[in-house]
Amino acid sequence: MNSTSFSSLPLTPALLSNLDTLGYHQMTAIQAQSLPAVLEGRDLIAQAKTGSGKTAAFGLGILQKLNPAWFATQALVLCPTRELADQVANELRRLARAMGNVKVLVLTGGAPMRPQIASLEHGAHIVVGTPGRIRDHLGRATLDLSKVQTLVLDEADRMTDMGFYDEIANIVSACPTRRQTLLFSATYPDDIRHATASFLIDPLEVTVEAQH
Ligand code: ADP
Ligand code: MG
Numbered sequence: 601m602n603s604t605s606f607s608s609l610p611l612t613p614a615l616l617s618n619l620d621t622l623g624y625h626q627m628t629a630i631q632a633q634s635l636p637a638v639l640e641g642r643d644l645i646a647q648a649k650t651g652s653g654k655t656a657a658f659g660l661g662i663l664q665k666l667n668p669a670w671f672a673t674q675a676l677v678l679c680p681t682r683e684l685a686d687q688v689a690n691e692l693r694r695l696a697r698a699m700g701n702v703k704v705l706v707l708t709g710g711a712p713m714r715p716q717i718a719s720l721e722h723g724a725h726i727v728v729g730t731p732g733r734i735r736d737h738l739g740r741a742t743l744d745l746s747k748v749q750t751l752v753l754d755e756a757d758r759m760t761d762m763g764f765y766d767e768i769a770n771i772v773s774a775c776p777t778r779r780q781t782l783l784f785s786a787t788y789p790d791d792i793r794h795a796t797a798s799f800l801i802d803p804l805e806v807t808v809e810a811q812h
Pocket of ligand 2: 654754
């Protein structure tokens, strides 16, 4: 067991054996630098390029503390686009495979509201969505974020570039104050730093320059 092996982490045997099945034998650089703190419950700001394995860096943090027997939305992942939300949801479903029935629901714009509202009536453990659509559901009271324990802002720089700041701030304020917040971004310029500072508490900052 070396320091980049997943087995050095306090993950459940089910999650560890599933990672093995997926062929994830070594952590990528961003995973090795962020997962120990994420699994301790710390807030995180992580800067790393596309393809560096960021989804598992937050996904394992979500899943390790998720209770599948509690049918409430325990985690929310915000993504800039529908395609990215679909990708994240699929990766979360793969990571969750060994945990039994974990429902991951995608809520993005462009799709009709009615089926999304019907799905929400059945509940979901993890919601992955775009800020505009999540904000719409909050406005209609069709989504309850009061049980969220992990909030992820994925590709935060792209979301702010796309003008989603107000929606994000509104969504953050609908989550419990006592939560873990994980922010991922390819770049982290001062304007995003200032805009998002109030969303996180004493975050660990991790930057990975080269890809793994
Ligand atoms: P990012 O969000 O940083 O762009 P992803 O989370 O989408 O990256 O991961 C990129 C690819 O790497 C995915 O296909 C994922 O399944 C794979 N991957 C992630 N972590 C590992 C790992 N530790 N070992 C092997 N493959 C991995
Ligand atoms: Mg990603």
